[in-house]
Amino acid sequence: MSxxxxxxxxxxxCADTPVPDPARKRRSRESPQKQSxxxxxxxxxxxxxxxxxLAAGQQEDEDDEQTFDPRSPRSDFSLYPPEQLxxxxxxxxxxxxxxxxxxxxxxxxxxxxxxxxxxxxxxxGNRCGRNCFNCPVxxxxxxxxxxxxxxxxxxxxxxxxxxxxxxxxxxxxxGIKFDKPTNIRxxxxxxxxxxxxxxxxxxxxxxxxxxxxxxxxxxAASVEExxxxxxxxxPTPKEDPAAPPMSTDARFAALKNFYRAxxxxxxxxxxxxxxxDFGFSSPGALNRLMSLxxxxxxxxxxxxxxxxxxxxxxxMREALTASEGLCIAPKNGEADIIARLxxxxxxxEGVASLEQRAxxxxxxxxxxxxxxxxVLLRTKRAKRCKSCKHILVKPETxxxxxxxxxxxxxxxxxxxxxxxxxxxxxxxxxxTMAPTPDLDSLVPLRPIHVLLTLKNHMFDPVRITxxxxxxxxxxxxxxxxxxxxxxxxxxxxxxxxxxxxxASAPLSSDSKSAGLGQRGVPEAGKxxxxxxxxxxxxxxxxxxxxxxxxxxxxxxNPETTDEDVVAVAASKKDEDVLxxxxxxxxxxxxxxxxxQQNLGKSSRADDKVTRELAYWMVLGVGRIQASL
Amino acid sequence: MPxxxxxxxxxxxxxxxxxxxxxxxxxxxxxxxxxxxxxxQAEAVIRGDLFRGASTDPNNPSTPPSTPSVAINxxxxxxxxxxxxxRPPSRLHRGTHSFYPLKIGDHVFVxxxxxxxxxxxxxxxxxxxxxxxxxxxxxxxxxxxxxGAVVPPGMVVPxxxxxxxxxxxxxxxxxxxxxxxGADGGLARERYRAVGRA
Numbered sequence: 001m002s003x004x005x006x007x008x009x010x011x012x013x014c015a016d017t018p019v020p021d022p023a024r025k026r027r028s029r030e031s032p033q034k035q036s037x038x039x040x041x042x043x044x045x046x047x048x049x050x051x052x053x054l055a056a057g058q059q060e061d062e063d064d065e066q067t068f069d070p071r072s073p074r075s076d077f078s079l080y081p082p083e084q085l086x087x088x089x090x091x092x093x094x095x096x097x098x099x100x101x102x103x104x105x106x107x108x109x110x111x112x113x114x115x116x117x118x119x120x121x122x123x124x125g126n127r128c129g130r131n132c133f134n135c136p137v138x139x140x141x142x143x144x145x146x147x148x149x150x151x152x153x154x155x156x157x158x159x160x161x162x163x164x165x166x167x168x169x170x171x172x173x174x175g176i177k178f179d180k181p182t183n184i185r186x187x188x189x190x191x192x193x194x195x196x197x198x199x200x201x202x203x204x205x206x207x208x209x210x211x212x213x214x215x216x217x218x219x220a221a222s223v224e225e226x227x228x229x230x231x232x233x234x235p236t237p238k239e240d241p242a243a244p245p246m247s248t249d250a251r252f253a254a255l256k257n258f259y260r261a262x263x264x265x266x267x268x269x270x271x272x273x274x275x276x277d278f279g280f281s282s283p284g285a286l287n288r289l290m291s292l293x294x295x296x297x298x299x300x301x302x303x304x305x306x307x308x309x310x311x312x313x314x315x316m317r318e319a320l321t322a323s324e325g326l327c328i329a330p331k332n333g334e335a336d337i338i339a340r341l342x343x344x345x346x347x348x349e350g351v352a353s354l355e356q357r358a359x360x361x362x363x364x365x366x367x368x369x370x371x372x373x374x375v376l377l378r379t380k381r382a383k384r385c386k387s388c389k390h391i392l393v394k395p396e397t398x399x400x401x402x403x404x405x406x407x408x409x410x411x412x413x414x415x416x417x418x419x420x421x422x423x424x425x426x427x428x429x430x431x432t433m434a435p436t437p438d439l440d441s442l443v444p445l446r447p448i449h450v451l452l453t454l455k456n457h458m459f460d461p462v463r464i465t466x467x468x469x470x471x472x473x474x475x476x477x478x479x480x481x482x483x484x485x486x487x488x489x490x491x492x493x494x495x496x497x498x499x500x501x502x503a504s505a506p507l508s509s510d511s512k513s514a515g516l517g518q519r520g521v522p523e524a525g526k527x528x529x530x531x532x533x534x535x536x537x538x539x540x541x542x543x544x545x546x547x548x549x550x551x552x553x554x555x556x557n558p559e560t561t562d563e564d565v566v567a568v569a570a571s572k573k574d575e576d577v578l579x580x581x582x583x584x585x586x587x588x589x590x591x592x593x594x595x596q597q598n599l600g601k602s603s604r605a606d607d608k609v610t611r612e613l614a615y616w617m618v619l620g621v622g623r624i625q626a627s628l
Numbered sequence: 629m630p631x632x633x634x635x636x637x638x639x640x641x642x643x644x645x646x647x648x649x650x651x652x653x654x655x656x657x658x659x660x661x662x663x664x665x666x667x668x669q670a671e672a673v674i675r676g677d678l679f680r681g682a683s684t685d686p687n688n689p690s691t692p693p694s695t696p697s698v699a700i701n702x703x704x705x706x707x708x709x710x711x712x713x714x715r716p717p718s719r720l721h722r723g724t725h726s727f728y729p730l731k732i733g734d735h736v737f738v739x740x741x742x743x744x745x746x747x748x749x750x751x752x753x754x755x756x757x758x759x760x761x762x763x764x765x766x767x768x769x770x771x772x773x774x775x776g777a778v779v780p781p782g783m784v785v786p787x788x789x790x791x792x793x794x795x796x797x798x799x800x801x802x803x804x805x806x807x808x809x810g811a812d813g814g815l816a817r818e819r820y821r822a823v824g825r826a
Binding site for chain 1: 806807
């Protein structure tokens with residue numbers, strides 16, 4: 001989802017630590033050195049004097065191209081909208097979707113919102129076992145409806161079909177009707193599985209009889225066994241031609257049964273002592289190889305090492321009958337299909353598209369072969385921190401519930417950034433008709449003011465230091481100045497507490513400062529506006545000129561055609577998007593909870609611990625227009 | 629983003645804080661319930677006149693409901709953008725074509741030019757610009773319909789799911805922080821406040 005301007009993204013610090021190393025993550029709590037390429041300056045302690053010099057240090061350090069570049073291909077993988085980020089209280093670090101592991105809490109059908117027990121998920125093939133189907137043509141959900149237009153009262157009777165409300169496909173198109181409106185999936189299964197369950201039994205019986213036939217043979221002299229194998233190679237059983245062709249699933253099941261039987265037979269024959277010794281019922285390739293050698297050597301000792309003994313190990317045969325899953329390709333099947341493709345009654349519409357076929361059986365080539373698809377299940381997932389394994393998100397299992405048992409989202413910890421343009425023309429000639437600048441076409445070189453509001457959701461006041469590179473990275477050099485880079489945000493006290501503390505205004509009187517800031521002139525070193533738990537600062541932005549645009553070099557050259565500009569702009573996609581990297585450093589005094597090891601480091605007199613967190617965020621201000 | 633404001637008295641503000649554009653088209657007002665602090669922008673069409681019983685029933689024509697039945701119910705802080713259409717869903721049931729109520733939850737955003745014929749939009753639902761939500765569709769809480777999507781009739785969009793495309797399919801999920809006040813999905817109050825501000 002691309003977002004409309006203005007937007008803010010936050011960079012997850014994990015981008016700099018490609019290997020998730022728990023030790024490293026944990027260390028980062030004490031020393032912010034972890035993201036050393038991005039960190040402004042090494043800060044040995046949190047003494048007040050040091051902090052004052054911080055901003056200056058940042059400004060210096062940022063020159064050596066270590067700033068976050070929102071345009072670098074890597075940053076695509078670290079920038080997230082704030083609401084998607086989580087926060088690990090154990091690591092004291094922002095967590096993105098790459099720094100977490102997920103585990104499934106429950107499966108549910110997105111259509112009927114029923115939970116599927118985990119034991120049923122596999123047997124149902126990860127699909128809804130009820131009446132939920134998707135249209136095989138357009139993927140829209142299918143509705144169960146009756147064909148009979150029962151205008152009269154009384155219960156609706158008659159055949160039922162699945163119909164698509166989007167493309168008007170119905171199961172009648174493939175000649176399927178249902179007797180009752182419930183349990184459609186099993187009804188459909190019965191219709192499409194041409195082989196009833198009895199066929200399975202028959203095939204199993206057949207292989208069993210073969211087994212019983214073989215066993216006495218195999219236990220006899222191994223010389224005979226070879227002959228027996230050759231015997232079986234002749235297609236002995238006769239298939240009754242009336243037997244309907246199996247469906248793909250049924251054939252797969254038959255083949256599976258057949259091969260399982262084969263494996264059991266061949267590996268458990270008394271010749272391979274190894275396998276019988278170890279009791280492996282399923283022989284791996286290694287197992288078979290081993291038994292091959294041991295048996296031959298054994299036999300070699302017994303029979304004097306004849307060449308024949310080597311070829312004695314049992315040979316797995318292939319499926320021979322349709323009941324075993326054999327499917328002989330029709331004589332001119334391909335030709336038939338091609339003829340049908342070319343025939344006028346099929347046409348382009350009659351051929352199933354690749355997307356349609358992807359979810360269907362491999363034999364489905366035409367639209368008539370497509371079957372309704374049971375809806376794929378979705379999951380609710382819990383999320384854990386990859387490095388410390390703490391649970392960050394745990395939703396309630398019920399599919400209908402939107403509540404969480406645990407939800408540590410980053411927004412509860414880091415200030416929520418919001419951006420809005422200031423309706424204030426810097427030309428200051430006509431303040432009355434100052435419209436908010438059109439963010440989709442910012443005029444190059446004309447300064448605009450952007451309000452950045454940071455809203456604290458923590459119950460501790462936070463000190464914030466913002467830093468930006470003076471000029472944005474990339475070819476379009478936009479000058480950015482944060483007018484007041486250091487400020488505090490109040491604690492997110494309970495609104496009710498405040499209200500109950502009496503109507504005495506002073507607590508909420510910071511609105512008076514709003515009056516001060518409103519309609520004022522952005523001033524360096526002053527915050528624009530301040531509220532209970534939020535602070536707004538002004539960013540002065542001078543959009544750069546696009547390379548090749550008429551505005552380049554300051555004096556406009558109106559002769560340059562717009563086509564040139566457009567061509568240049570197109571050559572570097574989205575180069576005209578003005579994105580400002582902002583480094584946010586926040587520290588606050590948190591209650592020292594349980595992590596005692598921190599206490600020795602930076603504890604205050606009372607059991608408060610100074611915590612700090614630093615990250616990059618990207619402010620998407622707007623799009624710079626090509627010419628002045 | 630505050631919408632463009634043509635004139636001073638563009639919006640009528642009701643007792644419960646609904647801001648309704650004078651240029652919106654609202655039919656059958658007695659069948660519409662607005663929860664308060666709802667914004668209805670210009671050229672939005674709200675069809676409260678399509679309620680159950682509106683279709684003439686040939687079998688028993690003597691069923692004019694004594695109490696006006698509700699056709700559209702909108703929760704608090706919901707926002708109906710410019711030229712969006714709200715239309716109660718209908719269904720052919722036992723041979724009669726009848727309308728069903730359209731329920732819209734709190735903090736719902738309906739984008740510009742969107743057509744809503746759903747049976748239900750949950751809380752914090754976002755319907756993008758130009759999207760179409762088909763008849764009797766249900767969008768659960770925190771559902772997100774991308775711009776231009778066509779949600780087919782009868783589709784159910786589970787909570788936290790993002791749907792898009794024609795026909796709409798589930799293409800992703802919104803983050804856990806979606807809907808937090810002030811963040812994406814939680815801007816309804818601000819949106820409300822910005823409306824009609826001088």
